[in-house]
Amino acid sequence: SAxxxxxPSRDICQRGTSLTIQCQVDSQVTMMxxxxxxxxxxxxxIATANQGSEATYESGFVIDKFPISRPNLTFSTLxxxxxxxxxSSIYLCSVEGWGQDEQYFGPGTRLTVT
Amino acid sequence: QKEVEQNSGPLSVPEGAxxxxxxxxSDRGSQSFFWYRQYSGKSPELIMFIYSNGDxxxxxxxxxxxxxxxxxxxxxxxxxxxxSATYLCAVNREGGSEKxxxxxxxxxxxxx
Numbered sequence: 001s002a003x004x005x006x007x008p009s010r011d012i013c014q015r016g017t018s019l020t021i022q023c024q025v026d027s028q029v030t031m032m033x034x035x036x037x038x039x040x041x042x043x044x045x046i047a048t049a050n051q052g053s054e055a056t057y058e059s060g061f062v063i064d065k066f067p068i069s070r071p072n073l074t075f076s077t078l079x080x081x082x083x084x085x086x087x088s089s090i091y092l093c094s095v096e097g098w099g100q101d102e103q104y105f106g107p108g109t110r111l112t113v114t
Numbered sequence: 115q116k117e118v119e120q121n122s123g124p125l126s127v128p129e130g131a132x133x134x135x136x137x138x139x140s141d142r143g144s145q146s147f148f149w150y151r152q153y154s155g156k157s158p159e160l161i162m163f164i165y166s167n168g169d170x171x172x173x174x175x176x177x178x179x180x181x182x183x184x185x186x187x188x189x190x191x192x193x194x195x196x197x198s199a200t201y202l203c204a205v206n207r208e209g210g211s212e213k214x215x216x217x218x219x220x221x222x223x224x225x226x
Contacts, residue, residue, distance in 0.1 A: 031212055042202060042218040043158070092157055100165055101146040101206045103214060105157040 002027050002095055004106035012112045013083055020079045021109045023093035028073035031096035033103060034066070038089045046091075049076045083113045118205050120217035128225050133190040135220050137203030140184070146206040147179055147186045152219065153199045162188060193224040 003026040013019050023032065034046040047055045047068055055068040069077045080087050090110050094103040117140040127133045135149075146165055150158035164170045164177040164186065176189040186205075190197055203217040 033213075043216040045213060048213065096212060097160075099163070101212050101214065102148060102160055102163050104160060108157045 002029065002104055004093065004095060004104060006093060006106040006109050008109060009107065010110040010112075012114060015084055015113060017083055018079055018081045019083065019111060020077050021091050021093075021111075023076045023078070023106055025074045025095050029095040030073070032070060032076045033094045033096075034068065034076070034078045035092040035094065035105075036089045037092060037108075043092065046078070080111065083111075085113045087111065088113045118203055118215050118217035120201075120203050120220050122218055122220060124221040124223055126223045126225060127193050129193060129195060131193050131224075133193045133197065133222055133224070135188040135190075135201050135203075135222065137186045137188075137205075137217055138184055139186070139203075139205045139215075141205065141208055141215075142181075142184065143208040144205045147177070148204040148214065149175075149177060149188045150202040150204060150216075151197075151199045152202060158202055190222075193222075195224050195226050198222060198224050 005024045007022045032049045035043045036046055037043050045058050046061045046066055047057045049055045049068050049070040051070045051073050065081055067079045090108045092108045093106045119138045149162040151161045152158045162175050162177040164179045167179050167181050170177045174191045178187045200219040200221045202219045204214040207213045
């Protein structure tokens with residue numbers, strides 16, 4: 001499986017500010033995904049990021065709040081904009097595997113909004 | 115709405131016992147099924163995947179799939195304290211989709 005890194009690993013941010021999370025993979029992948037995992041909950045898909053095209057957002061998530069970039073096949077960023085305490089969560093990126101639909105996750109970014 | 119249901123637990127088993135984790139899914143078109151292990155404070159780690167009806171064994175882990183009943187399970191034999199974690203069941207959304215739907219997870223505790 002690929003080696004996936006995320007930056008920052010954690011951050012504490014003030015309400016109304018924005019944070020950009022980076023996801024780096026050590027090999028080229030077509031599909032990258034961004035998830036949110038709120039405390040005690042499972043994973044919720046925010047969007048799918050394909051290189052060379054606009055990200056595809058899931059119901060309940062909008063580009064203005066969670067803009068995503070995918071400049072190449074090894075890197076993506078997720079920005080959490082105009083943050084509120086409800087955005088406090090773990091944000092995870094994942095990449096597709098080389099089999100049938102499996103995904104591998106980065107270590108996550110723990111965000112606390114005060 | 116596509117759903118994946120798991121017993122939230124906690125499930126507690128003694129060391130050396132078999133732990134049985136269950137999952138049901140709502141989308142009959144799903145073709146790919148995954149089990150992830152998530153230690154507290156860590157990200158999910160893929161431990162098993164299964165695509166065909168029947169059993170698939172990998173070391174102490176066995177995944178079982180019954181598409182007719184829309185049921186997938188994970189058996190952990192000779193459970194160890196290091197197996198204590200939350201186990202997430204994931205299913206691809208519809209036939210051929212790369213997107214996964216995750217259950218809420220079952221917390222497993224293996225007691226020494």
